[in-house]
Each structure stands twice: as C-alpha cells, then as structure tokens.
Amino acid sequence: MSPRVASRLEIRVLCSLRRIIRAVDIYSRRLNSQVGLTSPQLICLQSVVRGKRLTLSMVTKDVSLSGSTITGIVDRLEAKGLLVRERSRTDRRKVYLKPTPAGVEVVKASPSLLQDTFANALRKLAEDEQINIAESLERIVALMEAEDIEASPNLIPPTATDV
Amino acid sequence: MSPRVASRLEIRVLCSLRRIIRAVDIYSRRLNSQVGLTSPQLICLQSVVRGKRLTLSMVTKDVSLSGSTITGIVDRLEAKGLLVRERSRTDRRKVYLKPTPAGVEVVKASPSLLQDTFANALRKLAEDEQINIAESLERIVALMEAEDIEASPNLIPPTATDV
DNA sequence: AAGAAATAATTCGTGTAGAAATAATATTAA
C-alpha cells in the first residue's frame, strides 16, 4: 500500500530539488552577466572577506566545496583583481587568500545579492513556515550527509574566529 | 526586529540547499562509477523509456534541463548504446529518441537507484514530516520560478502514466 | 638526521549546465 506512495513522494522531492538547483544556477548566470560575478565566486569572496586570514583549505571547509573547485574559483577571482594569493612564510604549503580593496568593496556593495531570489521567495511565506522549511532542509542535510560519511567534510558550522 | 533574523534564515536555507546539491552530486558520481551512469543520465533515460516516442525537446521539458545539456547527455547515452537518435521523416528538424533493449533493461534493473540517497533519508522521518517537506519544497519552487518566468519551462509536474 | 607519512595546493579528466550563435528545416506572410 505504501511503497508506491513513498516512491512518489521521493520523486516529488527530488524533482523539486532539481528545479531549485536549476533556479539557483540560472540566477547565478544572470548575476554574472550583471555584476561580473557568479554565486560561487561571491560566496567564496564573502568567505575570504569575512574570515580575515583564511587559507584555501579553510575556505574549502567554510563553503562546503572541494579543493579543486575552490582553486578554480580563486583563479577567476584573482584574475578579476578581487583577491590575491599569498604563500605563507612559516608553512610554505599554505596559501593565504587576501581580498583586495576592490574585493572588499564588491562584497560590501552586494550585501545580499546572492540571497535575493530566495529572500524574495521566502519572504512571501508565513514566518512559521519559513522556520519549518529551514528545519526540514537541515534535517535532510543531516540525514544525507550521515549516510555517506566521507561526503561531509564539515558537520560543524563554520566558526569565524579570526583577527 | 526581524530583518536580521530573516536574513539568517535565508542563509540557513541556502546553505542547506548547497549541501543537498553537493550530496546529490557526490551520489551521482558514485552511481557513475558503480553502474556506469550518472543521475542526470539515468533521469533522461527513464524519461525516454517512459514516454514512448519523445523528441529531444520533449525530454528537455520533461526533465527541466536546457537543450544543450540534453544534447550532451544523449550523446553519452548513445555512446553507451542505451538509446538511438532517429530523425523524423515528416519533420526533419526533430530527433526522436528510442531506447535500445539494453536501455530498457538498465532502467528496469535500477528502479529507484537514483532516489536511494533520498529514499533512505526520507524514510527515517515521520510520514507527515515527509509530506511537509515535499510541500515546502514545492512552494519554494513555485515562488522561485514565478520570479523569473523564462526560467520555468514546465510548471506542470511530470505525469507518470506508464504500464 | 634520514626516510616515511601526512598535509596543502594544484593539475588533469569527465560530466553537468546554460547562453549565444549556428545550421537545417518548416511555417507563415506577401
């Protein structure tokens, strides 16, 4: 009686997620053509500006993306003159990422650009429903990441302890 | 009173979504190395098998992906011998996609492979919570796709009318 | 101190994913 129904539900959820992913992606492209930065680039830049002195691997953990992905994004951000790589003197394996004044400016100028699509969508819902959605999603994340342990680099929320 | 809280909520939701996207992607890669098919490939193949005689653009609408993306995925599915392209005689612009016996077999053999990560995650929740999540996500989709109209090719949920 | 193991970043290969441009064909308008 239930397997069919359960299966339908899964498909519904998965379909919704794919469409949300797509909407986020399309928004990212539009952002890129308007502001010159994609969402992942802006997320990384924000991370770099927020945490004062982060290495590449720290950013990796902060934004939940793999090292090779971040390397590419940092390449593009550096090419745009929004941050610079700085090899650590004490440990020459590490690369610190420092935002340029222009980079800081960009982050300041686009405070919640990234969230706009969501922000607008979410604001149209009742407050308790908003909380409901947030908690539901977090439950899904916990379950999904728990299943394949190696797929979850950081379960700890990113703490911004820096100076 | 609320803007700070609201903003935090948006970040929470967005962060969750990014991690879900990532988990889905990682699962897709594992699927690829185990079964030889990625999630998008399986989704497309399922669509082709389900809808008996679909053109490429029909699949586009069915799975909510752009034409160029589908072209690439179909290339790979064809290379694997799971479907064939068949130019329409009546309208030579159209390309029909026909699953091969092997393709049909693959879809039958992997009934809910794609959904497994979700299925397992979802099944651990109470049933009313499952429904809650599904509906919440659908509400988000509706809101997001409503904002940029051109970004939503099909608002109609894919009907699974099959034998 | 020399070698082994661990860590940090990068490179390489593959697969999405979409916009824009293109080519081929169909439909419509004149």
Add this chain to the structure above:
DNA sequence: TTAATATTATTTCTACACGAATTATTTCTT
C-alpha cells in the same frame, strides 16, 4: 512562389564540481 519568421537540434564557450594523481612541503618515526 518567394521571403521572412519559427522551430529544432547542435556547437561553442564559460564555469562549476568532484575524484584521482601530482608536487611541494612539513611532521613524525626510528
């Protein structure tokens, strides 16, 4: 019929995104 417009699929370009392999460097063992 011919010309203008639509549609359909593809190609090209850019950007994620990851795993695996690689390189450079550090730390740990012995």
